[in-house]
Amino acid sequence: MTKHIKPSHLEILPDICDLCGACIAVCPTNVMNIIHDKLFIDFEGCTYCSFCVDICPVRAIEECYN
Amino acid sequence: MNRSHYKLFHQKYNVIVVGGGPAGTTAAKYAAKSGAKVILFERDPVIGIPARCGEGVSKRGIKGFVPLKGPWIVNRLNQVELIAPDGNSIKLETSLIGYVLDRTKFDKVLGDYAEAAGARIVTEADVTNLIKNNGRVTGVRVNYKGSDYEVSGDIIIGADGVESRVGRWAGIKTMTKLDNMESALKINATNIKINPAACLFYFGREVAPGGYLWVFPKDAHHANIGIGISGNYSREKPAKYYLERFMGKYFPHVEWTNVVAGGVPCNPPLKQLTMDNVMLSGDAGHQVNPLTGAGIANALQAGKFAGEIAGEALRSPDPIDSSLKMYTKRWYRARGKHHKSNTRLKNAVNKLDDDKLNELARLMNKIPRNEWSFLKIFLLAIRSSPDLIIDCMKVFRKS
Numbered sequence: 001m002t003k004h005i006k007p008s009h010l011e012i013l014p015d016i017c018d019l020c021g022a023c024i025a026v027c028p029t030n031v032m033n034i035i036h037d038k039l040f041i042d043f044e045g046c047t048y049c050s051f052c053v054d055i056c057p058v059r060a061i062e063e064c065y066n
Numbered sequence: 067m068n069r070s071h072y073k074l075f076h077q078k079y080n081v082i083v084v085g086g087g088p089a090g091t092t093a094a095k096y097a098a099k100s101g102a103k104v105i106l107f108e109r110d111p112v113i114g115i116p117a118r119c120g121e122g123v124s125k126r127g128i129k130g131f132v133p134l135k136g137p138w139i140v141n142r143l144n145q146v147e148l149i150a151p152d153g154n155s156i157k158l159e160t161s162l163i164g165y166v167l168d169r170t171k172f173d174k175v176l177g178d179y180a181e182a183a184g185a186r187i188v189t190e191a192d193v194t195n196l197i198k199n200n201g202r203v204t205g206v207r208v209n210y211k212g213s214d215y216e217v218s219g220d221i222i223i224g225a226d227g228v229e230s231r232v233g234r235w236a237g238i239k240t241m242t243k244l245d246n247m248e249s250a251l252k253i254n255a256t257n258i259k260i261n262p263a264a265c266l267f268y269f270g271r272e273v274a275p276g277g278y279l280w281v282f283p284k285d286a287h288h289a290n291i292g293i294g295i296s297g298n299y300s301r302e303k304p305a306k307y308y309l310e311r312f313m314g315k316y317f318p319h320v321e322w323t324n325v326v327a328g329g330v331p332c333n334p335p336l337k338q339l340t341m342d343n344v345m346l347s348g349d350a351g352h353q354v355n356p357l358t359g360a361g362i363a364n365a366l367q368a369g370k371f372a373g374e375i376a377g378e379a380l381r382s383p384d385p386i387d388s389s390l391k392m393y394t395k396r397w398y399r400a401r402g403k404h405h406k407s408n409t410r411l412k413n414a415v416n417k418l419d420d421d422k423l424n425e426l427a428r429l430m431n432k433i434p435r436n437e438w439s440f441l442k443i444f445l446l447a448i449r450s451s452p453d454l455i456i457d458c459m460k461v462f463r464k465s
């Protein structure tokens with residue numbers, strides 16, 4: 001497996017996200033939530049570990065590097 | 067503010083249930099039956115929609131919770147086929163393996179039972195946090211159709227599914243490790259030709275690494291097809307990739323609708339299911355069979371225990387928090403041993419590569435079905451494949 005390089009940002013793709021909540025359960029800092037049928041990340045507490053990216057069955061969260 | 071909402075939210079409840087899945091509605095029913103004043107909040111507009119589920123369940127799992135005849139049961143299965151990576155399969159037939167449910171109707175009828183027992187169910191009600199006073203949880207904050215309310219209660223039951231936050235808010239460590247989470251996807255196949263009595267399970271790193279792929283027929287032309295892969299593997303390729311590849315290979319002309327994503331928390335049992343006056347139930351309490359990913363039956367049983375014990379705690383002269391501790395004990399007595407041995411078995415099975423799985427299937431097929439027993443398989447495996455048995459020994463030594 002390749003080493004994980006922390007992204008500078010995570011982007012949720014709302015058209016792909018099915019609101020299943022798998023990402024919420026694996027988030028180590030509990031910064032993910034569904035609010036009014038939309039998934040949110042509170043970036044203040046996010047460590048960019050990308051577990052949410054990894055677990056998503058439909059790849060609805062993208063890692064951005066800049 | 068609407069007057070009826072004001073009345074609904076400005077009363078004190080004995081039990082507040084968060085989440086209207088099988089765990090939540092069952093907890094609400096049993097708590098209400100014991101005389102408690104119960105309110106259940108569900109985020110979605112309708113109980114049972116969406117159904118993030120393969121809808122397979124055993125008879126024992128639902129017996130006593132719903133009648134075994136009714137619109138919530140769409141098919142009865144009496145055959146099972148376990149398919150090894152090389153395509154060889156183990157076939158079993160009994161009088162009844164289990165049912166395929168209609169989860170939407172199933173969840174709805176469970177909600178009806180809760181209401182019939184006296185619980186109040188409020189949908190479109192998103193619980194956004196716990197309310198704490200001097201460190202003690204006194205209620206929940208809820209967003210109902212866009213407005214925020216505070217509702218107070220003596221006991222909070224978090225039955226908020228895989229995405230549970232109630233436990234974390236209360237201080238129970240419920241994060242699921244990536245390798246314990248099954249990243250899952252389910253589709254409805256609509257023009258398949260299939261034996262309606264047989265459920266199929268496909269295994270192997272090629273098909274579903276760290277999990278399995280299942281086909282649960284609803285009738286000869288419709289089936290739920292789904293996959294779960296371990297979070298260990300899903301960084302490389304997502305569950306969607308494996309499911310699409312499988313469909314292309316095995317059912318290339320089959321059409322499907324209703325793609326539903328999901329996570330199945332296949333954790334070891336939680337050490338503590340309560341924190342003071344907060345209880346967790348179902349997926350929220352990690353009460354899923356970690357080997358199979360089946361969570362419906364456990365959610366029902368956990369919900370029943372949680373509701374009953376909440377009722378007992380309210381009647382007891384002892385402090386509520388200490389009475390609720392009984393919940394963890396009762397759960398461990400009923401399922402603890404089973405849950406722990408299934409955790410070990412899961413870890414061992416996940417270590418088997420495709421060659422070993424093929425070998426295991428080959429060995430098991432040598433034993434006549436009427437002579438199947440663990441001992442028989444064990445002895446045969448020792449003779450033919452000593453290293454395979456070392457893995458199994460590790461599993462069963464401690465269980």
Ligand SMILES: Cc1cc2nc3c(=O)[nH]c(=O)nc-3n(C[C@H](O)[C@H](O)[C@H](O)COP(=O)(O)OP(=O)(O)OC[C@H]3O[C@@H](n4cnc5c(N)ncnc54)[C@H](O)[C@@H]3O)c2cc1C
Pocket residue numbers: 084085086087088089090107108109110118119120121122123191192193194225226227228229230250251252292326327328329330347348349350354359360361362363365
């Ligand atoms: C793809 C897939 C296939 C599966 N197949 C099977 C199978 O074939 N057989 C089986 O036994 N199990 C299966 N499972 C597991 C099973 O679906 C779950 O274990 C079961 O639904 C757990 O019930 P629950 O009541 O704990 O949670 P859920 O059914 O998830 O219910 C939780 C409810 O809480 C609500 N909620 C969450 N947060 C809040 C909040 N803050 N406020 C208000 N409401 C909230 C949610 O909207 C949801 O309705 C499958 C799971 C998946 C993902």
